[in-house]
Amino acid sequence: MNRRLRKVLLPLAVILVWEALALYINNPFVLPDLRAVLSVLVKPTADLLGSGSLIENAMMSLFRVTLGFLIASCLAIPLGVAIGRWEGAKDLSEGLISVLRPVPPLAWVPLAMAWLKIGLASMVFIIALGAFFPILLSTAQGVRDVKRSWLEAVTMMGAGEFHLIRKVVLPGSAPEIWNGMRVAFGIAWMCVVAAEMLPGTGSGLGYLIIYAYGWGQIQVVVAGMVAIGILGILIDRLFIAVERRWFSWRHTTDEAGT
């Protein structure tokens, strides 16, 4: 069977089963049919239930997730470098990290609301928490995996710690860091949608689907879910494209015997 065909087979089957079920159930409050969902998706700029269009809400979610993600990156990358490079930093932080890491970001919601009130700050806090640990851990691992021979070769050029970090450690661990950021963005994207479902929020894709549910507009709910999925894929593709463009050396390193 053609590979391309094989790849679209399952999604097509899901759509077919969905459509068949929708026709069978025949209740748009439980499962809307394909046409109803598509009619929302094809007009992404149309206002939905007075709470803004699909695009407007998507932009809002993207803004929040990017903000939280950037904050997480700015904190996690330097910390990860420190943990990966200096044993002292690792020993100091290891215990705390292993306790905090398994706590789901959403478990922080009550505290976030108590500290930061409902609004942008608490949402960004949740998102940043979700994105923080994957970036931290992959940075630390990436830094530890930097080849000793690269470090020693550059040390022989008279490099001190500053040059070693800037010229060897960061570029050498960049693919691993980027990979962690990619995973982190996926988690952050889930966090933003969940955070937007909290009471008191007035925009975003998460808000849109929970609000539409309140009005019994299940076709908007599903359309919102599809939009979340599509944006998630697009962003992931973007990360992969950057990796191929910038970090192509990584896959050739082993043959090069470095």
Added chain:
Amino acid sequence: MKLELKGITKNFDQGNGNMVTVLQDISFQTNDQEAVGILGPSGCGKTTLLRIIAGLEQPTGGEVLLDGEPVTKPSVRMGMIFQEHALLPWCSVLENVTLGLEIQGIPSIEWQENARKYLDLVGLQSSYHSRPYELSGGMRQRAAIARALVMEPSLLLMDEPFSALDLQTRNQIQENIHRIQEKAAKAILIVTHSVEEAIFLADRLVILRARPGRVQKLLEVKLDRPRDRMSPQFLEMREMVLGYLNGGKPE
């Protein structure tokens, strides 16, 4: 430039409190513009010895003196060529070579000219902008040599630099090294397990024996250059060195 090793000893902790002596009381010296080959069986600690000379590791006892100054950390007066070229794979060949100049704070307008001088010397004039993984093994090792030379060290340390190359490339690059040594006027310290390589390149040999690593014999190679690997004198020298390597005295 004069390198002096005085009673270098190195012990390693095996992890269970047992100390193992890798190097024991190694002393010798090298002179200006001289090529010295350090030869020994595997397990004689020759790589460790070179790393101590480079300042990458500290000896348990003894000291390394470069022009009378103790070596305790890496110095730009010594350049190192690693067993595996250790080029940075995300940088082009030219960027790898200019990196040291950048770190030394040399103005960027001078980088290109300096780098090109040594890349041309090792015969990489057409590969400035290649990435290391686009090059053959021999070209990579030559790029690593250019990277070390551009720092204009007075001593070039080589740790089995050609062991990963095929025989033909190896012979070629050995001849290269000889030419470089003449042109760039460097002292060279080369660690190898290849007797031929050592005799071909070196003016003097330090033959080590293993467990613990210690000096078995210091030898001078009094063969005219360029050396012919098939000449009777070369083969005779080879026999003699092999004899020392096997622990006994030759007949």
